[in-house]
Amino acid sequence: MTYTVAVSGASGYAGGEILRLLAAHPDIEIHTVTAHSNAGQPLIQHQPHLRSLAHLTLQDTTPEILAGHDIVFLALPHGQSGQYTDALGSVPLVIDAGADHRLTSKDSWDAFYGGEFHEPWAYGVPELLVNGAKQRESLRGAARIAAPGCNASTVSLSLAPGVAAGVIDPGDIVSVLAVGPSGAGKSLKTNLLGSEILGTANPYAVGGTHRHIPEIRQALAAASGADADGIRISFTPVLVPMSRGILATSTAPIVGDATDAQIREAWESAYAGETFVQLLPEGQVPRTADVLGANTALIGLAIDRAANRVTVVTAVDNLVKGTAGAAIQSMNIALGLPEARALSVNGVAP
Amino acid sequence: MTYTVAVSGASGYAGGEILRLLAAHPDIEIHTVTAHSNAGQPLIQHQPHLRSLAHLTLQDTTPEILAGHDIVFLALPHGQSGQYTDALGSVPLVIDAGADHRLTSKDSWDAFYGGEFHEPWAYGVPELLVNGAKQRESLRGAARIAAPGCNASTVSLSLAPGVAAGVIDPGDIVSVLAVGPSGAGKSLKTNLLGSEILGTANPYAVGGTHRHIPEIRQALAAASGADADGIRISFTPVLVPMSRGILATSTAPIVGDATDAQIREAWESAYAGETFVQLLPEGQVPRTADVLGANTALIGLAIDRAANRVTVVTAVDNLVKGTAGAAIQSMNIALGLPEARALSVNGVAP
């Protein structure tokens, strides 16, 4: 069976990556691509790397045009997906790459986003621990899926095993992320110009204001079975001169008398058998180059007894495992297809 | 009066930067440049950007060749500077850009470096708080100066004000640094190749093994007047694709009931009147581009009540304020020259 697909936001980075992956998916037929101001133009004008889709023209993003497909991907700025919820009621599977359906707490939504609150959908991070099970279970047969925030899922995957096992204290997490500018989208902002990005490291949203913070707290609370109030995180993203990638360095205090073996076992058992989330052998740490273009999250774990902290370094491609790959992987699960279909575990390096 | 100078390690990055700054110093005459394997070759072959020094030829690095100058700069791998100490006894001012004379604790030296321990010299970070005074005092008239480790001085300057004022807890510091590869020198290692550095973030020395850790603990202990045992730091450097620069994100728990005003006042008072260490206004954070080529450390301070941590983001040019600029600034102080001579407060951007 082949599923027909529409992708909105198709002229942007997230939409483009969804299309790149879908173009290689044997069960998918890309019918419709939509945009806002770029509607009417050839897709290839905005995504010149998608040669196999050169025949597609961007249409308007309207409920009418999106409806009538088996699957609809929404790659829109937050606050815009929600309005399509009702209109797309007859679409069997809708996957939102935006933030509108990620948070379960209206208070958190109000504090970090604002505007109308929308109900949470199944969260598209299959490998995430949730109350002793995996998030994957919620995705089987799901009709509505929220792809994760790229930074959020990276940090959540980094720490959930230790939190769930009770070997690290989620009450004093510190995460600092080196991130590429593609995560900010194709926005025309001065601080995203090449001249401002090249040769420099540029922190932003410093001091607890980044919108992915409540998403991390929600995920780690679910992993631990505790309340999100007990999850506290100092979170600082730093733009660095690479187009893609997140290298998240996260640390948390070691709990009580957890041994090195117990700590390592928490991560090993959490991700044993997972294709796309891999714990590296002791002493190894990942680079973002290793996962470029891949749906893989690579995790390096170090135990720093002098600092009494566990340090977890995780590399993902923000546009793949962080966004589009998570969406496709979740789609595969929802449809009952092989989970890894059309997704690569190997990065493009150097 | 003009001082004659010899610079060893002149074909490397630190040596090259010392020469770049000295070449613009009106009180300095660069007499001698030395190297090891590159001796006998023109300096310009190894430092093609130093056009004004094209007449110099690299000589052997020997005590005899270095002696007989007013000032000698040692830009050598750690473990090599110490051997020149005795031989350069008659040189009025020796400044070591290496690690051999930074640490006061033989135990720390043994644990992180190994090999012969050498006595500590005056530490070349003038703005650093030391027991209620500034490190600057120890540099006036000094005959032997140890330039700091670039990462170490960046983190120490970031946190010393809060530690000294007692508003942050130095017992649970977390620092993550985005650093350019020039800090690693011209070493021929696979992981430093351009193909391995471009487009990727690459952590190293994860888990408490980086050699600058004891230097930070020593400096913060001196700032607080306490023992280094009470200073604990989780320290992770991440190589990112910029040739120069350190962007250090450091956090520490807020102590007790310190108010926002008290916290900010700690940094404001510490660096009021300093030319080269500047606290940015509330809500602002620095980029490394802002200090490229400059001797400036720019500090952004955020108070994260949700995480109960202060976040300090500091940008320096690792080769200037982190190494060569610190050396020249300390030299100026030692000689009684204007402290800022030949040093720029303005960066080269974009």
Added chain:
Amino acid sequence: MTYTVAVSGASGYAGGEILRLLAAHPDIEIHTVTAHSNAGQPLIQHQPHLRSLAHLTLQDTTPEILAGHDIVFLALPHGQSGQYTDALGSVPLVIDAGADHRLTSKDSWDAFYGGEFHEPWAYGVPELLVNGAKQRESLRGAARIAAPGCNASTVSLSLAPGVAAGVIDPGDIVSVLAVGPSGAGKSLKTNLLGSEILGTANPYAVGGTHRHIPEIRQALAAASGADADGIRISFTPVLVPMSRGILATSTAPIVGDATDAQIREAWESAYAGETFVQLLPEGQVPRTADVLGANTALIGLAIDRAANRVTVVTAVDNLVKGTAGAAIQSMNIALGLPEARALSVNGVAP
């Protein structure tokens, strides 16, 4: 049917890319990977992005170990492949990614390479015009294939249509290439260090000394049916700070009274129907980002009447269409498999 494969030089960049592509090839089983100094180590230590090949260990590069496979890839420095020719006599298909079997002229070999001359093999650029046909014909059923030089094939594909059609004069070609450092391999040379590559453009082999020059002249002579003596090219490569990619700007004088339509028609007809070599519509030029990770060569063509020159700008990924992709595409042709199998036409961008 599944073919067994051995890849030598598997710890290098070309070898790694061959493996990345083969790992996704349904007809190939990667049996053996070999190296020189790295033999005995896990492949994943040197190719940490090739997660699906983490089970492989690097063996010694010897004729004995390479023999006994259906296909052997040689990704060795030039001068080293030749020695395996005899020893691999029983291997049905050998593909050399090095230079040893590319040149038909011993004089050119002596002038640009030196050392023993080896007989030329089928040249792995299927789309290249050769005496009115395509190079593809020579690859069908071939047992020995020479993958092209990355810069050479890029320039040859750029200009062959115009040369073959007689609309440009091959006697005064000028090509300037922006190239990423991965083309130079994992060599430990100072000028390839990240600090030397970041933030700078760095020309090399200026003035007619680059080894790919005779390869271009040979290919364009074959395209035109004329002698290589009549092909003259000023060729300058410039290293720029991107890990992968070649952006070749090539110009040649317009011949006589060739009209714009005639000129454009030369390229259009040459590449009509080709999957991996695409002429962009008038007014468009390619970026290397558009072909990153892809086997695609994108060609932009402009006719500059004021300068009386045609300008052809071509983008390829040096490791894919320039090397490993060319090798796999040629292998597919030789084996009678679908030519595009395991090769992507879409790039990874941004």
Added chain:
Amino acid sequence: MTYTVAVSGASGYAGGEILRLLAAHPDIEIHTVTAHSNAGQPLIQHQPHLRSLAHLTLQDTTPEILAGHDIVFLALPHGQSGQYTDALGSVPLVIDAGADHRLTSKDSWDAFYGGEFHEPWAYGVPELLVNGAKQRESLRGAARIAAPGCNASTVSLSLAPGVAAGVIDPGDIVSVLAVGPSGAGKSLKTNLLGSEILGTANPYAVGGTHRHIPEIRQALAAASGADADGIRISFTPVLVPMSRGILATSTAPIVGDATDAQIREAWESAYAGETFVQLLPEGQVPRTADVLGANTALIGLAIDRAANRVTVVTAVDNLVKGTAGAAIQSMNIALGLPEARALSVNGVAP
């Protein structure tokens, strides 16, 4: 004597670089900085690297505010400088970093720019050969100066010596330039976003449409004493991922029986004694890193007998020697100050 200065366009890249250089100039007092949409904001908000100018506030760009200074710098988009000409009649020295006063030919202006034509001013490339003399002569005591186009001056300096000496044929020049995006200014365009610039080479204005072409033809015509009609150039700029820098590769046919010695002598004699334009020794080529932040143009010359072309590779910092440094150097000459004052010959590398 101290000269008062006003700089318009002070929130842009060219304006920022003029300010960076002027801030270190002992004879200059920066009184006024102006902008358009950013007027009313602190300069430091837009130029966070100019710490020594943190006290300045951006004012409106009006003739009234600019007038009343000894020197006015115009760093405005082309077409905007001209309108100030009359209004600034009483200002002793006006230096335009824009294009409005560069071209002597109204036809060229109409063809490449359009809009009102303005009279040409003294051209700010002191080292350029003009009818057997140097452009420097026209700048002594000049009241109105046009700083050059960055690409134009780079190519003109590259080839003028050979054209003037008659050893190369200016009728078939080919220039390809690797350029950093800062040359395009702080414009909010999608193709200038960091995500579009990182990891890719991106040609533009291909096929003879770049606006610097008539400027080059004019300069080389002046160098040769011939008409601009005889100067033909194929000119292609390629954006590469470095914030600053131009690496221009220019070739031209060797004329008749010019010997290697005659060719080399043309460049040697042209630039003998020049501080800021330096011919490298035979066999050497420059990198843009060598001139970052410096006012230096480094020229490498190769003679390619097989191609019958001279290849000239020239590196400049587009914002310094290409724009702001050229402006300051010209100012120094106009005012009778030492020509090199406040300008560095040494680059910032790595």
